[in-house]
Amino acid sequence: QVQLVESGGGLVQAGGSLRLSCAASGRTFSTNAMGWFRQAPGKEREFVAAISWNGGSTLYADSVKNRVAMSRDNAKNTVYLQMNSLKPEDTAVYYCAGRMNPYGSIWVWEYDYWGQGTQVTVSS
DSSP: OOEEEEEOOEEEETTOOEEEEEEEESTTGGGSEEEEEEEOTTSOOEEEEEEOTTSSOEEEOTTTTTTEEEEEETTTTEEEEEEOSOOGGGOEEEEEEEESSSSOOSOGGGOOEEOOOEEEEEEO
16 A cells, blocks of 8 residues: 655745645556645635646646646655745645546546645645
8 A cells, every 4th residue: 555645735825835745655656647636724725736646747726727736756765845835825734645547637636645745835
């Protein structure tokens, strides 16, 4: 079973940047697609970004497109989410997720394992 540990969250002012990391343990990481999701208080978990097994294909939610970039380093078993021009509405717990499939998905139910999440708070 692959385990995921997110890091890099914190408090940032609007317009600032953060880089989230997700470190994975397990042999199947390099063949799995990965995703980032977020959940704000009182709201459902929503898709942010996804990346294919080799980083050749990425997907982004319209709400973050052109402000975030997802990448991966299979040698380090780590995926990243670079977030720029952050807005107060980006405040949420951000979750890393893995899918036993080479290609990413925007759907929560298509991911097989999840991290514990990291809090991102953007102040106005």
